[in-house]
Each structure stands twice: as C-alpha cells, then as structure tokens.
Amino acid sequence: MSDDIQIDLSATQASSERIRDLLVAARRDLNLSLYEYTSKIRIAPSEIPHSHPVLTLNNRLDKKNDLICTYIHEQMHWYVTWFSHAHTKAWHSVINDIKSRYPDIPIKFPEGANTHFSSLLHVLVNWLEIEAASAVLGREVAVEVASKNWVYGGIYKIVLRDWDELSTLFHEVGVAPIRMATDMTPEDFALAARMEEAPIN
Known part of the structure; x- marks a missing residue:
C-alpha cells in the first residue's frame, strides 16, 4: 500500500524548478515575447522536448543558452504550424522546394528527425530557430549552440552550410522575416495551436 513507504520526489521537483527559474530569468533579461506563440509550458523531466499540444521542456537543459534555443525551437514549431494553415500555397511551395534540394536528407535519428517529412520540416524549423536565437542571443551564440x-x-549542418540559399528561399515564400508573436491575432494563435501542419499534396 502507498502509505507503507515514503517516496521522495524532491530531486525531481528541484531539477524542474531549476529549469523553470532559468526560463523565467531568460524571459526577464531577454525579449523572448517576440517569439512566444504559446504561453503554456510544461517541464517534464523524462520527456523529449516537443511543441504540441503543450510546449514541453525537460530538466536536462541546464545551460542557459541551450535552454533558450530549445525553447525558441519549439516556439518555431508553433510558428510554422500557423504559417502552414495561414499560407497553405506558400507552405506547399517551401516544403516541396526543400524536398527537391535535399533528396538525400538524413532521416535516421539523431542526424535526422525519424521521418522524411519531419526531416524536411526541420530544415525550416532549425533555420527559424537560429534566425530568432540570433536576434535574442547574437549570431555567434546561436550558431555555436x-x-x-x-x-x-545532420539537419543543423545542412542549415548552417546552406544558410544564404535557404534565407533567400524563405524570404521569397514569406515565411521570413519571422512574423512576431506580438503581431499575432487570437485567430493566428488558434492556427498555431493545431496539432498538425497543413497537409502536403
């Protein structure tokens, strides 16, 4: 029975509180609100960071810059979900262009993102992460992380290697410059909250 033993959760709680405090401090010191498309955050010690349905971080992100970049990365998933539904034609164009550029994109984790579509998606998300993190932390720090x-x-290597070409593509289709979260409407945030990006034909 549960009352026959004592279970100490203090270490788990302390590690989660440390991540919370790092994020709170980062939000106090840096203008992260420009890139916050969701304000609901979970800290789940054993989970892989992910974006939806609730942006989730884990307790392994104990370095400030790593935490900020991961946080921005997951926020960029919300941004891309919004873009895919708000600008579906451009969304199809950019994903199909990435697909044609990188026929041998890495798929197997950790070099890739486990599926072909997710690896294509992360070319965009990783680029957006670095772009936003550069504005927050400086280009040198964002690239280093x-x-x-x-x-x-493997996808980060592609993005950093082909930065200028991808920048041109993303500006041409309108996914860049990044639309600030502070300029979003409630309807925009509702699109960003959808569980899946718009389907690709």
Missing part, C-alpha cells in the same frame, strides 16, 4: 546540437545534427 546549433553546431553543437547532436539532436538533428
């Missing part, structure tokens, strides 16, 4: 990130490591 991305270049050392072993999760999606």
Whole structure:
C-alpha cells in the first residue's frame, strides 16, 4: 500500500524548478515575447522536448543558452504550424522546394528527425530557430549552440552550410522575416495551436 513507504520526489521537483527559474530569468533579461506563440509550458523531466499540444521542456537543459534555443525551437514549431494553415500555397511551395534540394536528407535519428517529412520540416524549423536565437542571443551564440546540437545534427549542418540559399528561399515564400508573436491575432494563435501542419499534396 502507498502509505507503507515514503517516496521522495524532491530531486525531481528541484531539477524542474531549476529549469523553470532559468526560463523565467531568460524571459526577464531577454525579449523572448517576440517569439512566444504559446504561453503554456510544461517541464517534464523524462520527456523529449516537443511543441504540441503543450510546449514541453525537460530538466536536462541546464545551460542557459541551450535552454533558450530549445525553447525558441519549439516556439518555431508553433510558428510554422500557423504559417502552414495561414499560407497553405506558400507552405506547399517551401516544403516541396526543400524536398527537391535535399533528396538525400538524413532521416535516421539523431542526424535526422525519424521521418522524411519531419526531416524536411526541420530544415525550416532549425533555420527559424537560429534566425530568432540570433536576434535574442547574437549570431555567434546561436550558431555555436546549433553546431553543437547532436539532436538533428545532420539537419543543423545542412542549415548552417546552406544558410544564404535557404534565407533567400524563405524570404521569397514569406515565411521570413519571422512574423512576431506580438503581431499575432487570437485567430493566428488558434492556427498555431493545431496539432498538425497543413497537409502536403
């Protein structure tokens, strides 16, 4: 029976509170609100960070810049979900262009993102992460964090290698410059909250 033993959750709670405090401090010191498309955040010690339905971080992100970049990365998933539904024609164009550019894109984790579509998607999301993190932390820091990130490591290499060409593409289709969260309407946030991006034909 549960009352026959004592279970100490203090370490788990303390590690989660540390991540909370790091994020709160980052939001106090930096203008992250421009890139916050959701304000509901979970800290789940054993889970892989993910974006939907609730942006979730884990307790392994104990370095400030790593935490900020991961947080921005997951926020960029919300941004891309919004873009895919608000600008579906451009969404189809950009994903199909990425697909044609990278026929041998890495798929197997950790170099890739486990599925072909997710790897294509992360070319866009990783680029947006670095772009937004550069505005928040400075270009040098954003690139350093991305270049050392072993999760999606092959995709980060592609993005950093082909930065200028991808920048041109993303500006042409209108996914960049990034539309600030502070300019979003409630209807925009509702699109961003959808569980899936718009289907690709």
